[in-house]
Amino acid sequence: MPTTTPARPRAAEGGLRRIAHHTLFWPVVALIALLAANTVYRPSFLSVTVLNGHLFGAPIDILRNSAPLMLVALGMTLVIATRGIDLSVGAVVAISGALSLSFIATSPNPGSLSTVLLAIAIALGVSLVLGVWNGFLVSVVGIQPIIATLILMTAGRGIAMLITEGQITTVTSPPFKTLGAGFWLGLPVATLVAGGVFLLVAFLTRRTALGMLVESVGINPSASRLAGVKARTIVWTVFALSGLFSGLAGLILASNVMAADANNAGLFIELDAILAVVIGGTSLQGGKFSLSGTFVGVLIITTLTLTVTIVGISPLVTPLFKALVVIAVTLLQSPRIRESFAARARQRAARPEEVSA
């Protein structure tokens, strides 16, 4: 946040140490390590080439594959910051994909732009309604977020099944395919969409007072209420946004495969999203959140998935591999472990560094 900070007394301590104390230090180190490991395995990993006016290469793949998770994790970050959690995002992804593809498949002209735009509007509208439903259960009815969203998590896939009538319909619609597989200005459209939403959320939270109010509600709900914060509206809003963003993610995923799979679309994406948020340094207890942290978290998870394919690790042990990396990152971030590192460093450092404040 760009605020006029008066000179901090600690500013004199070397810049390097401050970087090492930054909450994003270890996640970024983990990301760099992952990229480095891939480069060692395949030296051309980081190279990006231009083909037919589009950029190609593993880094571009990572950015494109990150898009759906990025969208879901953005909504999740805000929800978690208010002390909530949204387990229904995967189900919303499936519903959104099923709705859009079924609409296109049954329309007389699947290839026309207007059909596609209408399909997108319907899917996003329904996703928003689902988010509003979650928000209603949590903020008005007062159900615990984990239970409230569990309802839609289980019911949602059933709804998606009803929409697709249990079929995996393949659809051909070039305009719709652009969303997940197209390029614009040399970059994947999906990446641009996710990037745009990221900037929008960053603007909404840091340029307006939404970020501070969300944090305030997450840190101390009753104090916030007494201070006049519309806690209910804020909680409601973040759940609605989470639904909307998940819907958008569902569209991108559906457009990637051009087939609505009610069972597998967005399966376990809620877990990846929660992981990305936590790796990014936002506490599950709510309060302070970091969008850039979530960004790094998403990149780590997508890079991991790609690494598994590149290095040729059997898909059977992929979850285990993922778990190991996640454990490493979260351990490095844990305050207790950091403190013990810091204590060790302090003991090693020369004693007479007393500076009168």
Next chain:
Amino acid sequence: MTSSETVERPVVEMTGISIEFPGVKALDQVDLRLLPGEVHALMGENGAGKSTLIKALTGVYDIDAGQIRVDGAHHRFSGPGEAQSAGIATVYQEVNLCENLTVAENIMLGNEPRRFGAIDWRATRREAARHLATMGLDIDPSSSLGAHSIAVQQLVAISRAMVVEAKVLILDEPTSSLDADEVAQLFAVVRRLRDEGVAILFVSHFIEQVYEISDRMTVLRNGRRIGEYLTAETDRVELVSTMIGRSMEVLEDLHVTTDRAVQIERGNAPFLQAVGLGRKGSVQPFDLDVYAGEVVGLAGLLGSGRTEVARLLAGADRSDEGSTQIKGLPARLGTPRAAIARGIAFSSEDRKAEGVVGDLTVRENIVLGLQAGRGWMRRLPSRQVDEIVTKYIRALNIRPANPQALLRNLSGGNQQKVLLARWLATAPQLLILDEPTRGIDVGAKAEIQKLVAELAGQGMGVVFISAELEEVLRLSHRIAVMRDREKVAEVVNTEDVGVDDVVDLIASGGKH
């Protein structure tokens, strides 16, 4: 009487203790020694470092420099458990027991007698009963702790500390929510433990209690140790000026009174008028007027309904009967937000749970109320925020004067000032203060009282609640007396009204 020559070997010796938090030097080379069989008072303003020093001794905080010796042996505690096994037991300001467990479970938690590896519940209850008996406390060990008063919970907390046969007992503000009888009961227990040779560290803002119970005291100021004194040889005025580091002018401020000579303009409609306002199970219907520029005191014992009245007026609780009018026009105060929009600010007695947003900065905490009123879309311009924050940090003397410090790193008194700043920034016409001076030091207390008098002088209406009747009497133009969740009397505060009169009203319920 103990003389300074014949000291035994201290049980606890802390030397050169320093602790630093981001942006705050909490302790700077502080020494403290505790002698067996003595009550040692730790004195100082809020933010002087008392709580931090206690947390250093109990292993909650890691010390940055210095040494801790218990019974002559060096210790470096890395957790409360280690301090406890070294014989240091603590009873904190907020009772930290489990309300949903029974008294016996609380007392014996972690030390339950076992039989064949499983907890022997009968022996647990018997042991607990024995410990309660030594405290002179006659309650059922198998009753749920939450069913008892704070005073009883406090004594249970001490029983729990004594289960481990502590050599050192730390009492951090144990009396802040007790009445006189309960304090006497607590002190009887403290004296018994002292006579058994336990070293007791006592922290309290009540100077009379410190003189009543302590043998020796250490004074801290701004994170430094000022000195160690024998209580019997130290004069009260001397002690207070040592604590606040400023001499007589501040002490005179302690006698701030509102200007009662100023006639409150009662011709117009009152700023706020409550008629038959009530809430079932909370407070009986009551009438109350607050005029602009008037301080209305609410007097009554803990649980008398004084807080409930404040909450209804501030929209923190919803009333289920009666009505409110602002400047003669009907106004519904259903939510805090609605009340704030009407110019009513409410500072809750529960600072921690209902005021402080600890992980936000001082700056964010100060503007929270103002920003909330504007809604999230219209963010206050940064420059305006800076102006407001600088103004209040200076006006209320908030320390440290660092707007970017996290509020949770500030001392209780300074947190209270930040909360006052939050409310004043919303430019209220009525300020409702529920126990604004509880648990904060003399200096900050005088500052807050002075502020209340000034604000009223500028035409703000104030509803002032305090357990200290002297304070209520000094500041109020009118006093509403509460008893058993009912408003029983209202008196105009003149020179003739004294503490005894208000006590009489509370005792008699206004009926003679």
